[in-house]
Amino acid sequence: MEALGPLALFAEALGPLALFAEALGPLARGFALALTPEALAWSLAGVTVGTLVGVLPGIGPALTIALLLPLTYQVDAAYAFTLFAGIYYGAMYGGSTTAILLNAPGETASLVTAIEGHAMARRGRAGAALMTAALGSFVAGTLGTIALTFLAAPVVTLALAFGPAEYFALMVLAFVTVSATLTASASKGLVSLAFGVLLGMVGIDLQTGQPRFTFGVPQLLGGIDVVIVAVGLFAVGETFHLAATGARASEGTVTAPGRLRMTAAEWQRSWKAWLRGACIGFPLGAIPAGGSELPTFLSYWTERKLSRHRAEFGNGAIEGVAGPEAANNAATAGVLVPLLALGLPTSATAAIMLSAFQSYGIQPGPTLLAAQPGLVWGLIASLYIANVLLLALNLPLVGLWVRLLAIPRPLLQAGILTFATLGTWGIGRSVVDLGLLFGIGFVGFLMRRFGFPLAPVIIGMILGPLAEQEFRRAMTLGHGDLAFFLERPLALALFAIAAVALAGPAVWRTLRAG
Amino acid sequence: LNERFRANPDGLLAGIAVLACALLFGWHAWTLPSGPAWSTVGPGVAPRMVTALLGALGLVMMAQALLRSQPAPSRDPLDRPAFGWLIAGIVLEVALIGSAGFVLASTILFACAARAFGSRRPVRDAAIGLALAATASAVFDRVLGYPIGDGLIEQFLFLPLGPLAAGPLGPLAR
Numbered sequence: 167m168e169a170l171g172p173l174a175l176f177a178e179a180l181g182p183l184a185l186f187a188e189a190l191g192p193l194a195r196g197f198a199l200a201l202t203p204e205a206l207a208w209s210l211a212g213v214t215v216g217t218l219v220g221v222l223p224g225i226g227p228a229l230t231i232a233l234l235l236p237l238t239y240q241v242d243a244a245y246a247f248t249l250f251a252g253i254y255y256g257a258m259y260g261g262s263t264t265a266i267l268l269n270a271p272g273e274t275a276s277l278v279t280a281i282e283g284h285a286m287a288r289r290g291r292a293g294a295a296l297m298t299a300a301l302g303s304f305v306a307g308t309l310g311t312i313a314l315t316f317l318a319a320p321v322v323t324l325a326l327a328f329g330p331a332e333y334f335a336l337m338v339l340a341f342v343t344v345s346a347t348l349t350a351s352a353s354k355g356l357v358s359l360a361f362g363v364l365l366g367m368v369g370i371d372l373q374t375g376q377p378r379f380t381f382g383v384p385q386l387l388g389g390i391d392v393v394i395v396a397v398g399l400f401a402v403g404e405t406f407h408l409a410a411t412g413a414r415a416s417e418g419t420v421t422a423p424g425r426l427r428m429t430a431a432e433w434q435r436s437w438k439a440w441l442r443g444a445c446i447g448f449p450l451g452a453i454p455a456g457g458s459e460l461p462t463f464l465s466y467w468t469e470r471k472l473s474r475h476r477a478e479f480g481n482g483a484i485e486g487v488a489g490p491e492a493a494n495n496a497a498t499a500g501v502l503v504p505l506l507a508l509g510l511p512t513s514a515t516a517a518i519m520l521s522a523f524q525s526y527g528i529q530p531g532p533t534l535l536a537a538q539p540g541l542v543w544g545l546i547a548s549l550y551i552a553n554v555l556l557l558a559l560n561l562p563l564v565g566l567w568v569r570l571l572a573i574p575r576p577l578l579q580a581g582i583l584t585f586a587t588l589g590t591w592g593i594g595r596s597v598v599d600l601g602l603l604f605g606i607g608f609v610g611f612l613m614r615r616f617g618f619p620l621a622p623v624i625i626g627m628i629l630g631p632l633a634e635q636e637f638r639r640a641m642t643l644g645h646g647d648l649a650f651f652l653e654r655p656l657a658l659a660l661f662a663i664a665a666v667a668l669a670g671p672a673v674w675r676t677l678r679a680g
Numbered sequence: 681l682n683e684r685f686r687a688n689p690d691g692l693l694a695g696i697a698v699l700a701c702a703l704l705f706g707w708h709a710w711t712l713p714s715g716p717a718w719s720t721v722g723p724g725v726a727p728r729m730v731t732a733l734l735g736a737l738g739l740v741m742m743a744q745a746l747l748r749s750q751p752a753p754s755r756d757p758l759d760r761p762a763f764g765w766l767i768a769g770i771v772l773e774v775a776l777i778g779s780a781g782f783v784l785a786s787t788i789l790f791a792c793a794a795r796a797f798g799s800r801r802p803v804r805d806a807a808i809g810l811a812l813a814a815t816a817s818a819v820f821d822r823v824l825g826y827p828i829g830d831g832l833i834e835q836f837l838f839l840p841l842g843p844l845a846a847g848p849l850g851p852l853a854r
Contacts, residue, residue: 173689240824272697332772357698360734366838367727374715376723379708409766409796410749412759576799580790581812586817587789591782592826602769616694630730638721645719 193315195573196543198245200551208245209548212252213555218259220251221567223270224404225582227257228514231522232396232588238525244541246526248548250519251517255307255552258495259560263567264297265457266292266487275494278462282486282545285420289482291432293424296564298484299491304557305437306444306492310499311549313448314506321507325532330639331651335660340454340510342664343623345622352672354618362626363633365390373638385598392521392589395627396514399620400588403606405579406675407614423564428484436488439469443492450493451500454512464492506530506542509632512547514621519629521644605630691745699738706731765796781831786813 178323199205216487223455231250238246238573261276279299286295323540328336345355368379370390380386428436447461469485470476479486504510511517523530528538535542560567590603610620644650703804709731715722767793776785790809792800798803814837821828 235823236820237827281802353740354694354740357737359728359742360737362702363730364727364734367730371712371723374719374723376712376715378712378723378727381706381708403792406763408757408764409762409793428697436743558749574799576794576797576805577808579797579807580793580805583769584790584809584812585816587777587786588782588813588820588828589709590797591777592820595829597778597825600777601776604774612697616690618694634726638719 175241191545192539192543193199194636195540196545196547199544200248200547205245205248205548206551207542208248209252209256209551212249213256213259214252215259216253217260217263217556217560217567218256218257220262221264222573222578224401224408224579226400226515227254228402228518228621230257230522230552231515231518232393232400233585235393235518235522235525236589236592243528244527244544245416246522247519247541247545250522251545251548252552252555254498254515254519255495255549256556257557258307258498259300259303260567261494262303262487262491262560263296263560263564264571265583266295266299267423267568268571274459274600275462275497276491277459278466278542279464279487282452282483285480285482286394286484286487287421287482290424290484291325291484292421294428294432294484295482295487296423297426297428298432298440298488299563300560302436302440302443302488302492302558303495304402304553305440306447307495307553307556309441309444310448310451310496311546311553312500313452313496314502314549317452317508319502321503322535322617325508328656329654330636330643331654331657332532332635333501334640335651335657335664336510336635337636338506339660339664339667340504340512340629341626341633342514342667343454344625345619346668350611350617351424352668354621358613358618358620358622362395362623363630364369365395365623366630367634374633383542383598385596390602390627391593391599392518392600392624393593395585395606396518396624397589398603398606399470399613399623400476400514401582401608402604403610403614403620404608405583406598406611408575408579410611410615420611423568424559426564432484435473435475435484439465439485439488440492442468442472443489444496447493447496447498448500451497451512452503452512453500454504461497462490465489472652477557489644494543495525502549506534506545509534513623514624517624520628522535692742693739695738695745697738697744698741702731702738703737704787706735762796762798765792769793769796777831781834782817782828783810783813783833783837784832785831786817 178638186346200209216227219230230253234249237249258275262279262283265276265280266287269284283295283299286292339371341359345359351445362572363395364379368386370387370419374551377387410501423523438679441463443461446465448460450464466486466489469483469489470479473479473483473485501513501516504512505516505520508521509529520530523534528534528541556614584604586607589599590599593599613620613623640650643647651661705727707729708723713722714725714728716719736846768791772792773785773789776788787806787809790813791806794805794809795802814833817828817834817835821827821834
């Protein structure tokens, strides 16, 4: 009976009319909040900073939002999330610029763009590549945001039927998919995740008052700030890595962007790739699959299969830029579905945004939409606005972004370290924090060198304590008996999917080899 | 086995490091008390589960490294001088920030880091680092309301401006 409940509710909510009525009213109110001059100014600041960090190599949206977390103590929640949303979307736009003009993807999500995009630039079609990337990002980002608008409420309806056991099972599933399924090595991904969960446990256990993993350091009783871990891993670790591998001055010559114009044939070849990219990116972002690399690779592969110009692939096929760029922006919107509706972060950036919610005393999850409708719908409306601002800003300002790449590597990397130190010192003027920052940075360097993924550390650190909380709640409900989980069909099904996601890739490889 | 280890020591070393980490955290996790009677799941349960997983993963990685012949990953050799400059800058930063203050310590870190990345103009680097650290910390201290402390340079730079009750973000502040 209980298992039927959520499904019936879901079917009811899926009625298209109910959906429209339910989503459009609150969305209109969200726009009313997001179109105020202050909100627009925060959005503009967000997309500008986002594009900047997307263009600059070595800084990504997760690191940037982590450094800006102190703002949450000063600024109204609605404005802070408008800013973060702008950064999140902006970084995706900015990453493609460097990929195309410099063959140096600013973000992992732009790795694929560099293949065809830079080949186009070498053929003198840089302007067309930039344009299809920006327009594709806009189209797919907007489609993804529309899908988010209409999916958020039904997913919440479904999730309201979840108890602690189901939540714990869902978190275990997310743990497996983000760390083991889609990484090069399942064991390394799980090690990163476990390391993150242990970092998240440092400090006083809130339920029992017992200090854990503090190793006698009183400053650790309050736990480790996620800013320190994110900045340590992504900024300090990356700097160690670049210094150790002898990365010197700029890595090549910047191709001139040329005229921003697409031929009729290029339009014709682009628009279908945008739509396909959006259809691939959004669902993959929305399921807890983590990261936006997979959708871009899948989109590239699809475009190459479907294209009538397959011979051009490798030498600058425009579909190979249009599809993946659309896919990564749609995936960005998709990641916000589990974050806002379930409180489930599936990328490092989403995990940092979850901790921003927490610093406002807000717990994202099914109750968020009911408790903070203005905040959620204002955030969703600001995503539409960020997309428009990015389209309006990015193409005309491409020359400015290119000039940023002229910053010499020594100054750029030293500047990143300065901001990393400032962000950490500013939290509490604690030398212990600073030691932790550089210590974690060194661990991050070793992890990179030995091929451990970094994003699962952040996800584990934020999601781990929440998973422990749900586990304890479920066990209390079940009077301390693990059989409680076995009596819940939905939880069991989620555990089963997690087991398949964990063992599936290895089994498949064995079958294919044998 | 010896040949395999020599061909690719990375896997085994990483496995040993993970196992050592699991033992360090696990030793602590297993000494945690079971907690008050009303807590069904004590504070040690989850730490034990996670450290046990970590230990198992360490063993799996060691086994994989020894049993499966993997090609050695192509890794750039370590650039020791660059690494040394970076470490020196960081050690000086941590050592000096308490006494000399953020701006001065970060200027030194900036110059060392720039040197690590191949710059040969220490005076220019220090000047840029000083300007950046001073500006950024002034914004943190004055606009965001995060006290950066009263270091040697801070005392002359922006602390004389006096306390700003509400910074330029005042109207937006909570």
